[in-house]
Amino acid sequence: MTEIYVRHVELLGFEKRFYPSQHYVYMFLVKWSDQSEKLIYRKYPEIHAFHKTLKEMFPIEAGEIDAKDRIIPSLPAPKWLDNHKTTETRQSTLAEYIRSLLNLPTKISRCLLVRNFFKVRPEDENPPAPHPFKRNETYVMSKDKARGITTDITGPIMLESYRAIADYTKSSKYELNLKAGDLVDIVEKSQNGWWFCQCENHRGWAPAAYLEPLDDPNEAEEPEPNYAGELYKTIKAYTAVEKDEMTLEAGETIEVIHKLLDGWWVVRKGEETGYFPSMFLHKTGEKREVDEENIMRRKTPPPRRSTIRNAQSIHAKGRQRISQDTYRRNSRRFLQDRGRPVSQLKKNSRTPGLSPLRERKTNGENAPKPEPTSPNDDLKKKETTPIIPPRPSPELIMERCTENTRRKISIRNSS
DSSP states (O other): OOOOOEEEEEEEEEEEEOSSSOEEEEEEEEEETTSOEEEEEEOHHHHHHHHHHHHHHOTTTTTSSOGGGOOSOOOOOOOSSOOHHHHHHTHHHHHHHHHHHHTSOHHHHTSHHHHHHHSOOHHHHSOOOOOSSOOOEEEEOOHHHHTTOOOSOOSOEEOEEEEEOSOBOOSSTTBOOBOTTOEEEEEEEOTTSEEEEEETTEEEEEEGGGEEESSOSSOTTOOOOOTTOEEEEESSOBOOSSTTBOOBOTTOEEEEEEOOTTSEEEEEETTEEEEEEGGGEEETTSOOHHHHHHHHHOOSOOOOGGGOSSOOOSSSSOOOOOOHHHHHHHHHHHHHHTTOOHHHHHHHHHOTTSOHHHHHHHHTTTOOOOOOOOHHHHHHHHHHSOOOOOOOOHHHHHHHSOHHHHHHHHHHHHO
16 A cells, blocks of 8 residues: 655644743644645744754765755754744745755655654644633734745734634535534635634634624625636536526636635626636636646535525624626626627527527528629629628627637727
């Protein structure tokens, strides 16, 4: 049986703990080769002790014999007394060290020492009891900083707290059970609608539809609709369950006009709009590695807010939602302003069986009108003049164009 190995490690941030005494631990999300994901906590001194042991195991690769042969990355020694500032500023160095470590040859990156260091320990699943008067403080590292990109934001980011509006029973070991009224801290918000949460001593994925902000029922960071649309391709078929959803086959190209945080995006095909799970969509022109990984980890889309029974919100006013009629009306108005032929969209979306070519044949559209001539003239024309087919209608031309060409034509017409 093949041993599982560490495939990816992401530094999420650090936590300030007060029990039994004040100290700091770094949070890592470890992704293994069997597609499992685990959240672990490590102090910096034990990370450095692991680094020293690794150098002793591989002295040549550590440059102990010849400095030119060194490939194991360096790691600064811990300070005598850690404080908040040193713990925060050390994150970029630590993230780069972990990234370089996993890129080393497999005899190092997949050795037993590395596997054991990143394995889940009992204290990771059941952290020490919290301080009786002080709550642990969690600081999340920004993604730009984790990738080594310098930004203007240098301060720590506190985890957002959300409230569960209903009971949720997990369907896999990677998910989190919720009870109505539970307060959870959000570690990661994924676009597919599954959020990585921490509830007391338990952690796991939970559907965003079951969670609501504490201050306002509406999501402040949810974007506005973009009726210009972004081109996406379906990577998996989905059959609509609710009447406001859209049924699509795999390999279809559609436009996303509203990206909602619950993982159900509003898409447009022709003139029709509807909800579609974002985890089954892939942006054209981008790599599919992340999308395939999400499908492998979770095969079903998250539940929608409209399907939750006995939802108990603390807000008097419910979350504002745009109806599909409004989406269609605004989309149609936008396309008309851009000069895109809405009549052609209607034919493509509602009457796919009637093509512009058949309609042209039936109605005689664009066909040249015959002029009264004598029989002898008709015979001469047949013998000398080749038959010229009528010019295709604009609808037929647009139907045979690619989506890219149609978009360029609409932009040119609007300008």
